[in-house]
Amino acid sequence: MNLLILTENDATGEHRYCIDDHRADHIRNVLKLISGDHLEVGLLNGPQGTAVVEGVSSDAVTIRTEQLELVPEPVPIIDLICALPRPQTLRKVLVTSAMMGVRRLYLVRANRVEKSYFQSPLLQPRNCERYLIEGLSQGKLTRMPQVSVHDRFRRFFEDNLSEDYSEDSDSLCQLLPDPECETSLAGVYPCPADSSRPVLLAIGPEGGWVPFEVELMERIGFQRFRIGRWMLRVETAVAAALAQIELLRIQ
Amino acid sequence: MNLLILTENDATGEHRYCIDDHRADHIRNVLKLISGDHLEVGLLNGPQGTAVVEGVSSDAVTIRTEQLELVPEPVPIIDLICALPRPQTLRKVLVTSAMMGVRRLYLVRANRVEKSYFQSPLLQPRNCERYLIEGLSQGKLTRMPQVSVHDRFRRFFEDNLSEDYSEDSDSLCQLLPDPECETSLAGVYPCPADSSRPVLLAIGPEGGWVPFEVELMERIGFQRFRIGRWMLRVETAVAAALAQIELLRIQ
Numbered sequence: 001m002n003l004l005i006l007t008e009n010d011a012t013g014e015h016r017y018c019i020d021d022h023r024a025d026h027i028r029n030v031l032k033l034i035s036g037d038h039l040e041v042g043l044l045n046g047p048q049g050t051a052v053v054e055g056v057s058s059d060a061v062t063i064r065t066e067q068l069e070l071v072p073e074p075v076p077i078i079d080l081i082c083a084l085p086r087p088q089t090l091r092k093v094l095v096t097s098a099m100m101g102v103r104r105l106y107l108v109r110a111n112r113v114e115k116s117y118f119q120s121p122l123l124q125p126r127n128c129e130r131y132l133i134e135g136l137s138q139g140k141l142t143r144m145p146q147v148s149v150h151d152r153f154r155r156f157f158e159d160n161l162s163e164d165y166s167e168d169s170d171s172l173c174q175l176l177p178d179p180e181c182e183t184s185l186a187g188v189y190p191c192p193a194d195s196s197r198p199v200l201l202a203i204g205p206e207g208g209w210v211p212f213e214v215e216l217m218e219r220i221g222f223q224r225f226r227i228g229r230w231m232l233r234v235e236t237a238v239a240a241a242l243a244q245i246e247l248l249r250i251q
Numbered sequence: 252m253n254l255l256i257l258t259e260n261d262a263t264g265e266h267r268y269c270i271d272d273h274r275a276d277h278i279r280n281v282l283k284l285i286s287g288d289h290l291e292v293g294l295l296n297g298p299q300g301t302a303v304v305e306g307v308s309s310d311a312v313t314i315r316t317e318q319l320e321l322v323p324e325p326v327p328i329i330d331l332i333c334a335l336p337r338p339q340t341l342r343k344v345l346v347t348s349a350m351m352g353v354r355r356l357y358l359v360r361a362n363r364v365e366k367s368y369f370q371s372p373l374l375q376p377r378n379c380e381r382y383l384i385e386g387l388s389q390g391k392l393t394r395m396p397q398v399s400v401h402d403r404f405r406r407f408f409e410d411n412l413s414e415d416y417s418e419d420s421d422s423l424c425q426l427l428p429d430p431e432c433e434t435s436l437a438g439v440y441p442c443p444a445d446s447s448r449p450v451l452l453a454i455g456p457e458g459g460w461v462p463f464e465v466e467l468m469e470r471i472g473f474q475r476f477r478i479g480r481w482m483l484r485v486e487t488a489v490a491a492a493l494a495q496i497e498l499l500r501i502q
Contacts, residue, residue, distance in 0.1 A: 002482050074480065100481055140482050186502035228497035229325065230351055231253050231391050236490045239483075243491030244498045246479035251437035 001026050003048060003140040004041045004063075005133050012062070017051075020060040027053070027061050041065055042142035044133070073143065074101040075195040076173075076249065078242065083110040083205035084149070085234045087120045091131050092235035097145050098135025100242045104164075108150045108157075110213055112205040118151050157216055161200075171197045176222040177204075177241055178214065179231060185244045188223040199245060203237050252277050254299060254391040255292045255314075256384050263313070268302075271311040278304070278312050292316060293393035295384070324394065325352040326446040327424075327500065329493065334361040334456035335400070336485045338371045342382050343486035348396050349386025351493045355415075359401045359408075361464055363456040369402050408467055412451075422448045427473040428455075428492055429465065430482060436495045439474040450496060454488050 001023070010017040019027075027033050033053050042048030047068035055062040078100075082093055084107045097105050109118070121127055125147070132144050150156040165172050173189060190197070202222060209217070218224065227240050252274070261268040270278075278284050284304050292314070293299030300319035304312065329351075333344055335358045348356050360369070372378055376398070383395050401407040416423050424440060441448070453473060460468070469475065478491050 095484075096487060099483065099487065100479075138482060138484055184502040185498055226501070227494060228351075228501070230497075231389060232350065232490075233346075233389055236347060236350065239487045239490045240494030243478060243494045246481075247436055247495045247498055250477070250479065251435040 001030075001137050002040070003137050003142075004039055004051070005044055005137050005142065006041055006065075007044045007133075015065045016054075016062065017065070018060050018062045024061040028056060033061075039063070040140070041068075042136070042140070043068065044136075045143055047071070048140075048142050071142070073103075074141075076245075077103050077198040078245065079104040079106070079198065079200045080145075080238065081106045081108055081200065081202040082234065082238070083108055083203065083209070084113050084117045085205065086114070086117055087122045089206075089234050090117075090120070090122055093238055094128055094131035094145075094147075095135040095138070096235055096238050098132040098141065099139035100135075100239065101139065101141055101143075102145045102242075103143070105145045105147045106150060106156070106160075107147065109153045110205050111153075111210040112207045118149070123149055153213065154216070157220060161220070165198075165200070168198050172221070173197050173199045174217075174220075174222040175199060175201045175241070175245075176214070176217055176224045177201075177227045177237060178224040179208070179226060181224040181226045183225050185225045185227070185241075186248060188225045189245065189248055195249060201241055201245070203234060203241070206234060252281075252388050253291070254388050254393075255290055255302070256295055256388050256393065257292055257316075258295045258384075266316045267305075267313065268316070269311050269313045275312040279307060284312075290314070291391070292319075293387070293391070294319065295387075296394055298322070299391075299393050322393070324354075325392075327496075328354050328449040329496065330355040330357070330449065330451045331396075331489065332357045332359055332451065332453040333485070333489070334359060334454065334460070335364050335368045336456065337365070337368055338373045340457075340485050341368075341371070341373055344489055345379055345382035345396075345398075346386040346389070347486055347489050349383040349392065350390035351386075351490065352390065352392055352394075353396045353493075354394070356396045356398045357401060357407070357411075358398065360404045361456050362404075362461040363458045369400070374400055404464065405467070408471060412471070416449075416451070419449050423472075424448050424450045425468075425471075425473040426450060426452045426492070426496075427465070427468055427475045428452075428478045428488060429475040430459070430477060432475040432477045434476050436476045436478070436492075437499060439476045440496065440499055446500060452492055452496070454485060454492070457485060 006017050010019050012018045037053045038050050041051040047070045049068035051063040051065040080102045257268050261270050263269045288304045289301050292302040298319035298321045302314040302316045306313040331353045379398050
């Protein structure tokens with residue numbers, strides 16, 4: 001836990017918070033903080049800074065925030081489309097997306113996605129949030145990715161996306177990793193990157209997108225590239241692609 | 252499972268193999284193969300190619316290999332030093348290392364590594380191998396990373412490394428990700444990459460290396476760089492750094 005994430009539910013008064021779940025355990029048993037100690041905190045979807053521990057009991061930890069400041073949003077904005085993976089993988093994708101500053105996470109149907117995955121209780125917002133907050137806490141970020149679920153492939157790509165990006169349609173950089181492609185990210189992503197251009201990255205299911213899906217995505221502007229010579233797991237592909245985008249941004 | 256990994260223990264005769272563990276379940280229940288079907292196989296630390304299913308029973312699956320060929324080793328050679336993480340994380344590091352073609356994996360002691368981690372049963376070769384083979388099977392590779400464990404930080408960096416790389420000391424590219432550093436990988440890793448230069452990448456523990464450790468590593472030639480603006484988990488840092496090295500190689 002690099003940043004203690006606080007939510008409205010934890011608030012007990014002005015600048016004062018009380019936590020009584022696994023975060024309190026962590027403060028007591030791992031960080032071993034006592035009254036008067038300081039730690040780094042962030043308000044969910046809000047500012048971050050420091051807080052002082054006011055009380056530690058076996059039931060709860062009470063803290064008071066100090067010096068909170070809004071942190072600029074990461075640039076470029078990165079939104080992620082992910083063919084809905086099985087729940088075990090989805091948990092990792094949620095953590096990684098939050099840890100690496102993804103703004104929106106679209107979970108979509110694809111030919112190689114099992115229909116039953118859409119029934120997973122993990123898709124309920126309260127269950128997702130647990131893993132998103134875990135990722136924010138690791139990555140020292142406070143803005144929670146906006147997760148949405150889309151069980152119609154075609155409608156999502158043909159209708160939903162054009163609505164969501166109607167204002168960015170000229171500048172949006174749509175990226176589609178494809179192990180069959182010979183071009184690296186540097187061939188399709190401007191370098192040095194123009195940080196004002198939002199990025200939309202589409203990660204396929206285990207087994208990949210089917211040709212119909214790739215054709216439709218290319219038709220609406222997605223550009224294929226090759227992350228590398230590997231066949232990666234979904235959650236590893238997410239991290240690898242985001243790391244490559246970041247390298248072109250900062251290099 | 253993108254590649255069925257076969258070991259000497261599976262061999263029953265020339266070109267013939269019998270498997271009766273989770274791999275057989277996968278062939279029966281996920282791939283749903285029957286006699287006469289083909290699948291991609293690789294011999295552990297050996298060639299890869301195709302095989303034909305000769306028999307499927309509730310106990311076992313028998314196959315016969317066809318057309319196996321040696322696949323060139325990935326370049327550049329990448330060796331990974333990893334401060335020994337807790338077992339839950341180590342499993343992921345083992346899978347990722349094998350999946351992404353790491354040649355050697357050094358698991359080392361560091362100030363922020365808990366001593367008890369060195370007692371983990373996971374460090375026994377037989378237990379490691381399970382996760383390494385899982386990674387090879389995902390990444391379609393057959394060369395198993397060579398794992399070694401080093402419980403003395405100083406001796407490892409000052410003695411063991413210079414022995415292992417005595418022949419490569421001039422060309423070895425030693426890389427040390429550090430969130431505090433302002434230089435990107437492109438600033439310390441030659442681009443376009445000279446694929447004949449082996450790479451040695453050192454990933455720290457949760458909480459990072461301590462200053463003494465960074466100083467010692469820099470003294471023997473490690474160059475610091477910044478993967479990105481994030482605080483990453485160990486297994487994510489491994490994937491992110493390897494993906495960035497690959498981008499500079501292929502771009």
